[in-house]
Amino acid sequence: xxxxxxxxxxADQAGAGPDTDIDTMPALELCALxxxxxxxxGLFKRGRALQAVSEVSLAIPRGQVMxxxxxxxxxxxxxxxxxxxxATPSAGEVxxxxxxxGDAGQKALARHIQPIFQDPYSSxxxxxxVAAIVELPLxxxxxxxxRERAQRVAETLxxxxxxxxxxxQFPGQxxxxxxxxxxxxxxxxxxPDIVICDEPTSALDVSVQAQILNLLLDLKQEFGxxxxxISHDLAVVEHLVDRVAxxxxxxxxxEGSRKQIFAAPRHPYTQALLxxxxxxxxxxxxxxIGLGDVMPDPSNPPSGCAFHPRCPKAQALCxxxxxTLTAETTGVSRAACHFASA
Amino acid sequence: MPLLDVxxxxxxxxxxxxxxxxxxxxxxxxxRGEMLxxxxxxxxxxxxxxxxxMGLxxxxxxxxxxxxxxDGESLTALSExxxxxxxxxxxxxxxxxxxxxxxPAYTLGNQLCEAFLRHRLxxxxxxxxxxxxxxxxxGISAAAERxxxxxxxxxxxxRQRVMIAxxxxxxxxxxxxxxxxxxxxxxxxxxxxxxxxxxxQEMGTAVIFITHDLxVVARIADRVAxxxxxxxxxxxxxxxxxxxxxxxxxxxxxSCIPAPGKTPPGxxxxxxxxxxxxxxxxxxxxxxxxxCPLVREGEVDAARCEHTPELRRLTGDHQARCHYAEHxxxxxxxxxxxSP
Numbered sequence: 001x002x003x004x005x006x007x008x009x010x011a012d013q014a015g016a017g018p019d020t021d022i023d024t025m026p027a028l029e030l031c032a033l034x035x036x037x038x039x040x041x042g043l044f045k046r047g048r049a050l051q052a053v054s055e056v057s058l059a060i061p062r063g064q065v066m067x068x069x070x071x072x073x074x075x076x077x078x079x080x081x082x083x084x085x086x087a088t089p090s091a092g093e094v095x096x097x098x099x100x101x102g103d104a105g106q107k108a109l110a111r112h113i114q115p116i117f118q119d120p121y122s123s124x125x126x127x128x129x130v131a132a133i134v135e136l137p138l139x140x141x142x143x144x145x146x147r148e149r150a151q152r153v154a155e156t157l158x159x160x161x162x163x164x165x166x167x168x169q170f171p172g173q174x175x176x177x178x179x180x181x182x183x184x185x186x187x188x189x190x191x192p193d194i195v196i197c198d199e200p201t202s203a204l205d206v207s208v209q210a211q212i213l214n215l216l217l218d219l220k221q222e223f224g225x226x227x228x229x230i231s232h233d234l235a236v237v238e239h240l241v242d243r244v245a246x247x248x249x250x251x252x253x254x255e256g257s258r259k260q261i262f263a264a265p266r267h268p269y270t271q272a273l274l275x276x277x278x279x280x281x282x283x284x285x286x287x288x289i290g291l292g293d294v295m296p297d298p299s300n301p302p303s304g305c306a307f308h309p310r311c312p313k314a315q316a317l318c319x320x321x322x323x324t325l326t327a328e329t330t331g332v333s334r335a336a337c338h339f340a341s342a
Numbered sequence: 343m344p345l346l347d348v349x350x351x352x353x354x355x356x357x358x359x360x361x362x363x364x365x366x367x368x369x370x371x372x373x374r375g376e377m378l379x380x381x382x383x384x385x386x387x388x389x390x391x392x393x394x395x396m397g398l399x400x401x402x403x404x405x406x407x408x409x410x411x412x413d414g415e416s417l418t419a420l421s422e423x424x425x426x427x428x429x430x431x432x433x434x435x436x437x438x439x440x441x442x443x444x445x446p447a448y449t450l451g452n453q454l455c456e457a458f459l460r461h462r463l464x465x466x467x468x469x470x471x472x473x474x475x476x477x478x479x480x481g482i483s484a485a486a487e488r489x490x491x492x493x494x495x496x497x498x499x500x501r502q503r504v505m506i507a508x509x510x511x512x513x514x515x516x517x518x519x520x521x522x523x524x525x526x527x528x529x530x531x532x533x534x535x536x537x538x539x540x541x542x543q544e545m546g547t548a549v550i551f552i553t554h555d556l557x558v559v560a561r562i563a564d565r566v567a568x569x570x571x572x573x574x575x576x577x578x579x580x581x582x583x584x585x586x587x588x589x590x591x592x593x594x595x596x597s598c599i600p601a602p603g604k605t606p607p608g609x610x611x612x613x614x615x616x617x618x619x620x621x622x623x624x625x626x627x628x629x630x631x632x633x634c635p636l637v638r639e640g641e642v643d644a645a646r647c648e649h650t651p652e653l654r655r656l657t658g659d660h661q662a663r664c665h666y667a668e669h670x671x672x673x674x675x676x677x678x679x680x681s682p
Contacts, residue, residue, distance in 0.1 A: 071527035175617050176384075205383035205554065207614035210598035214610050232528060235557075239600035239607050258607065276532035278557035279602060282580045286536040286561050291529050 025098045026059035027226040028083070028113075028194050033057070033092035035078050039299055050299040052078040054250040055092065057325075060243070062193075065220065065227040067241035067258075069234065069273065073298060075250040076230045080198050083228065085109045096194065107141060114187035118199035120179030124171040130157070131167035134185045141190070156185045160215060177208035184215065194226045202233065213240060234277040238262050246270045249298060249306040252325055256333025266335040266342075268313050305338070313339050343414060344371040345515055345548050346395070350408035353390045353399065363621045364390040364403075366572035369653060372516065375546040377539070379559040379580075382569035383595075385618055388552045391569075392518045395550070396435055397425045413515065430457040434509035438521040440501035444493040450504055451489030458511045469511075476507040480537060499530035506538060510545070517542075520552045535562055556595060560584055565659070568592050571618055571629035574653060578660040588656055588667040590634050626650070628664070642666045 033056045038047035053075040060066040068076050081087040083094055085106050094101040096112050104112075114137075117123040124133055131153050138149045157167060160181040171179055180200065187195055197216065201209040213236065219225060231237050237244060244261040246254040246269065254267040265271045275289045290312045296302050302309050308318040317338050325336040332342075353365035365387040372378050380388045393399045395410075397417065410417045412428065420428070434457075437443040445453060454476075455469035464472070470489065477485035480503040493501055502522060509517050519538065523531040539562050542549050553559060559566055560580065567577040568589065576589040587593045594614040605611065616633035619625055631637050631647040646665050653663040 071529065177617075206556070206595060207383060207598050210611040210613035211615070213600075214613060217608060217610070234528070235600045235602060238602055239605060239609075239611070262602070272529055276528045278532070278535075278555070278561050280556045280560040280584060280596060280599065282560040282563075282584045284561060286532055286539060288536060289529060289532050291533070 025062075026095075027062040027064075027097065028058075028060045028228065029095040029098070030056050030058045030079075030083075031093050031095065033079070033082060033094060034090050035075075035082060035087060036090040048299050051250055051301070052298065053082070056247075056250075056252055057092075058245055058252065058255065060194075060226055060228060062226055063220070063224045064242040065229050065240055067237040067244040068228060068230045068247060069232060069237055069244065070247035071232065073249075074247045075298075076247055077198060079247075080115070080196050080228070080230060083194075083196055084113060084115050110137065110192075111141070111190055112192055113194045113196060114190055114192040115196045115198060116180070116183050116187050116200045119203045120171075120176060120183050121203070123183055124179055126171050128170070129167065130162075130169055130171070130174070130182050133171070133182060134167075134189055137186065137190045152189060153185075156189045159188065159219070160185045161211075175208070176204050177211055180204060180208075180212050181215070184212075184219070188219065188223075191223070192225070194228070196228045196230070198230045199232070200229075201236065202231065209236070216240070234274060235279065246273065249296060249301055251306065251336065253307065253337070254333055254335045255325065256327075260331075260333040264332070264341070266333055266340040267337045268311050268339075269307050270335075271341075305336070313337075315339070345374045345376075345413055346370065346372040346550075347409055347411040348395070348407065349410075350406075351391065351394060351410060352406045353387070353394050354404045354406075355400070356402055356404075357622060359622050361622065363572055363623075363625070365394065366621070366625070368569075368572075368574050370567060370574070372548050372550060374515065374548055375543075377542055377549045377551060377562055377564045379563035379566045380550060380552045380569060381554065381556060381559050381566060381595075383554055383618070385621075386569040387572040387621075388569050389520055392435070392520050392550065392552055396433060396518060397422075397429060398435075427461070430514075431461040431463075431512045432514050433516045433518065434512065434514040436502075436505050436509050436517060436519040436522045438524050440498065440505045440525075441493065443505060444501060446493055448492075449489060450491055450493065450496075454489070454504070454508050454511060457508070461512055463512060472511060473507070476510055477504070479510075479541070480504075480507045481533075482507075498526055499534065502526060502530075502534050503537070506534075506541070510541065510547075513545070514547060516548045516550070518550045518552070521554070522551075523558070524553070524555070531558075538562070556599060568595070571625065572621055573629065573663060575630065575664070576660075576662040577653070579658075582658075582660050586660070588660065588662040589630075589664045590636055590666075591630050592662075594633075594635070630664075636666055636669060642669060 033053060035053040037050045037052055039050050040047045056079060070076050078087060082089050101109060134153050134156060135149050138144060154164060157164060162178060162181050201212050204212060220227060229241055241258055243257055245252050248269050254270045265274055272289045272291050275287050291310045296309060304320050304322055305318045308314040323336045323338045325334045327334045348368060348370040351365055351368040355362040355364055368391060382388050394405050399405060407418055451473060454473040458469040458472060473489060474485045477488060482488055482500060482503055523534050526534060563580045565579055566583045567574045570591050576592045587596055597612040598614060600611060614633055619629055627648040628651050636642045637644045637647055651663050651665045653661050655661050656667055
């Protein structure tokens with residue numbers, strides 16, 4: 001399904017009205033977003049450039065979950081940082097409800113987009129009580145009286161399934177799952193529209209992971225939240241998301257609906273990623289995915305298609321020209337590969 | 343005779359609040375050439391078990407064992423000197439984080455050859471030849487030049503390959519691998535696991551593979567031991583364990599990972615509510631009963647679970663530490679809860 005027809009479908013659902021335009025607009029839109037860092041260098045020496053993110057364009061419809069997968073160093077976290085206003089894009093822009101983020105201040109941004117980070121052990125101040133941690137965003141924004149804020153903290157703790165007594169505790173007194181609930185409460189107290197989940201369960205044990213994933217799904221339902229869900233765990237991504245974007249060395253190499261990506265991946269890298277996910281099925285052994293394990297240097301990316309040194313399908317063309325992210329026909333994912341599977 | 347025969351292994355650690363019983367009476371046996379996976383969540387005692395087997399426990403830890411035999415020889419009776427002769431030579435270890443396990447100040451060649459030379463298995467030239475041969479075997483190109491490199495010059499996947507080569511240098515009988523692929527990306531993980539499995543079968547080395555990932559276990563293990571709160575709560579051949587998980591905790595673990603094609607996307611996952619009991623002080627009764635769906639739903643007589651269950655034989659090699667391991671209604675879907 002292409003972007004136009006999906007918008008049409010949404011517009012039909014929303015009905016014709018003065019607000020239709022806003023309803024059909026993606027909640028979050030990334031337009032040719034790039035981030036370049038300079039490594040090393042000094043007063044008289046030029047540093048090397050590292051292109052962490054290159055021309056990433058994505059649109060996440062309201063109330064949907066976009067999964068972002070890729071290996072370490074592919075630029076997922078840099079992308080998240082730009083969305084949160086923690087890094088300034090070198091080029092391109094982020095739009096929330098059609099409005100460029102660059103125009104909004106950091107504070108205005110925080111009302112719309114909130115993060116949940118990977119490690120609940122390092123993302124919470126160990127010397128503050130839970131109530132103070134969760135209340136902080138309200139104080140920063142000068143919302144409510146102390147009493148109203150306390151009320152809102154109590155409601156939010158309840159919402160994420162924490163007992164009220166947790167309010168007076170320190171993060172060190174809580175389990176990993178409870179800490180991640182505190183991080184979720186802190187993200188939600190501003191009633192954001194968009195939540196950036198950066199590996200929210202990868203530091204947790206599987207039995208706790210299931211609780212947190214259930215909570216994230218419930219909250220999405222209840223508040224119509226839009227998630228960008230960054231993860232390396234493909235089973236979790238498949239469970240949670242509506243759409244998937246696969247990143248390799250700073251670029252999106254494939255993007256499509258969950259079904260398209262998981263049932264009919266077109267890019268060889270997506271295919272390798274899916275093949276290397278080890279599902280709990282005994283007797284299948286470990287697959288031979290046929291990739292080299294030499295990760296290219298992001299500050300000196302390979303010519304042409306950045307994946308070609310590891311790609312089992314690579315040909316001369318792949319070394320020379322970089323494929324664009326396209327879908328040749330409707331009903332398939334967009335893939336950046338000269339030899340993408342049909 | 344099994345290569346490793348462990349009975350009633352216990353590890354206690356003194357902590358501020360008393361004694362932490364990190365390992366509470368484990369029985370394990372590993373046959374020659376076998377891949378045994380120890381699986382469990384954080385704090386279940388799997389890493390302490392591996393350190394106890396290697397003789398690498400922290401100094402303040404207290405170890406006791408009814409039996410701790412390696413190839414017919416009791417490890418507890420050995421002098422530290424004799425133990426040191428086994429370690430690296432006949433038992434080797436692969437750690438999770440190759441960057442911290444490799445010494446950044448020494449070349450790869452230096453570190454690869456160290457154990458070989460220390461155990462007097464040959465001279466420098468022979469050590470170097472074996473190192474090159476093994477680096478090539480683990481898929482590292484230009485092996486001879488690599489010997490002069492330092493760990494930081496390699497990627498994570500290559501470092502873990504070097505660790506595997508290093509563990510194999512002295513042709514050990516047993517390798518203990520503690521979460522060796524957890525820090526790696528999935529595509530690299532698949533390649534390293536495949537390599538480890540191939541080498542293990544080719545060289546007939548026994549491996550104790552420690553992990554929290556049931557997907558990895560399913561694909562590489564011959565036999566599995568599931569740990570919870572310092573005990574082995576279920577052990578079986580891999581096929582049998584996945585086909586017929588008999589401890590409620592094992593069943594819970596298997597059902598809380600979304601299974602592609604089985605779990606409908608976006609549906610509620612089964613969770614195991616509650617938390618692991620504190621292992622400081624004595625744990626009375628079944629350690630899982632406060633989280634057990636059988637107890638919570640009144641399917642079984644909870645009073646019986648106040649008594650510590652034994653690890654008992656169900657069929658053949660399949661053992662479980664549960665009074666109600668045969669209770670089949672337990673396969674019913676447990677209601678997930680929000681609050682831990």
